[in-house]
Amino acid sequence: MKEQEKEVLRKIYLACKYEFEVADSLQSTRKREAVQARQLTIYVAKKHKWLKELSLNEIGKGLAELLGRKEPFDHATVIHAYKTVNTYLNTNDVLSREFQQKTLNVINHCERGRILQGRTFESLKKKLRVLQERIVIAQNKRFHSHLRSNHLRIRL
Numbered sequence: 001m002k003e004q005e006k007e008v009l010r011k012i013y014l015a016c017k018y019e020f021e022v023a024d025s026l027q028s029t030r031k032r033e034a035v036q037a038r039q040l041t042i043y044v045a046k047k048h049k050w051l052k053e054l055s056l057n058e059i060g061k062g063l064a065e066l067l068g069r070k071e072p073f074d075h076a077t078v079i080h081a082y083k084t085v086n087t088y089l090n091t092n093d094v095l096s097r098e099f100q101q102k103t104l105n106v107i108n109h110c111e112r113g114r115i116l117q118g119r120t121f122e123s124l125k126k127k128l129r130v131l132q133e134r135i136v137i138a139q140n141k142r143f144h145s146h147l148r149s150n151h152l153r154i155r156l
Helices: 005-017 033-046 056-067 075-090 092-113 124-155
Strands: none
Touching: 005 033, 005 056, 005 092, 033 056, 033 075, 033 092, 056 075, 075 092, 092 124
């Protein structure tokens, strides 16, 4: 892995770590925030235009070096992280919505810091915005149906 690629991976991880509020002492634990920060780092790295050509083992090795781990993350761990983030981004529950918002924040932060350039994540950002709009619409429908049912109960 080249120095430039290591630097990009480091900046992506720092953005994820900041968004998930992971302390330095917790970065290699199994706490949910730390795990999600690592998983999102892997996902963004795999989607990044400079890091796309890297193998899964190289991404795992680079992240392990960044965290100061003795053993690198193997390709199965990287695949699992990628699929997990994909699942979070495609489901519609409370945890997923929080994760989707944090993903959007990380991508925006990386773009502002010129870590991510061009239209690398335009489709993902558009997808996240559409999901958030659907969530708001669904919540409004539930709220209004709840009001109607309560109104009918009161009248009876």
